[in-house]
Amino acid sequence: MTITRAPRTLAILAGAILAGALTGCSTGAEPADEPEPGTEEPSEAPVDSEEPSEEPSEMPGADPADPGTWIIADGRIGPIEIGADFSETLGALPDDWVNDEQCPYMAYWNAPEGTYLVSFRHDEMSDDGSVVAATVETWETEQAGPQTADGLGVGSTRDDVAAVHPDAEEVPAPIGGGIFLAVAAGDPDDGALFFEFAEDGDTVTTVTVTTDDVPAYEPCA
DSSP: OHHHHHHHHHHHHHHHHHHHHHHHHHTTOOOOOOOOTTOOOOOOOOOOOSOOOOOOOSSTTOBTTBGGGOEEETTEETTEETTSBHHHHHHTSOTTOBOOTTSTTEEEEEOTTSSEEEEEEEOTTSSOOBEEEEEEEESSSSOOSOEETTSOOTTOBHHHHHHHOTTOEEEEOSSSSOEEEEEEOSSGGGOEEEEEEOTTOOBEEEEEEESSSSOOSSTTO
C-alpha cells in the first residue's frame, strides 16, 4: 500500500506548493528583504525526536530468585547459559542455590513446594569450568518451572512437543528405558534441547539443555 500511495501523496504536495506560488504572484506580495551578507543567523541542526530504542531483555519480567519466570531457549535456561563460567554463573544466583562437596561440579535449586528442581553443571573430568548442561526436572505431572517461549516444559505432553517441534529426533535414553525428543539449537555451540519421557510415559519429566550427546543419567549420584 505504501508503494502505490507515495506518488499520489507527492503529487498532492507538489500541487499545493504550485498553488501557493501562484497565489503569491497574484496578490503582488513583495518578496522578503534579503539579509545583508554576514548577518545570516546560523540554521539550527535538525533535532532527532526519536529516542534510541532500548535493547530487549533476554528474559522480560524474569526474576532471578524465581526460576518459574525463566525462559528455556537455545543454549540456556534463564540466566544459566551453556559455555558460561560455572563459578560466575553460580555467584550471580541467590544464596539458596546449593553447591557442596558431594558434587562440587554441580549446583541445584529446589522449588519451595518441591514440585521441580533446576540444576546445572560443568564437566567434572575437565579443568574447564564451563557450563555443559542445565536441567529442569519434576516428580509431578503438572507443568511447573521454566518454559520455552512456546510454553513447553516439565509437565508438557508428547503431543505438545511434537506440535511445536515436528522434526524433533527421538533418542533412546541409555538407562531407564525412557526416550528423549531432541531439538538441535540454531548454534551448534549451544548443543540441543532434550525433552525426556519415562518408559511408556506421555509427560515430560525433564528438560535439559546440553552439549552432551544425551543428558547424563544421575550426574550426581
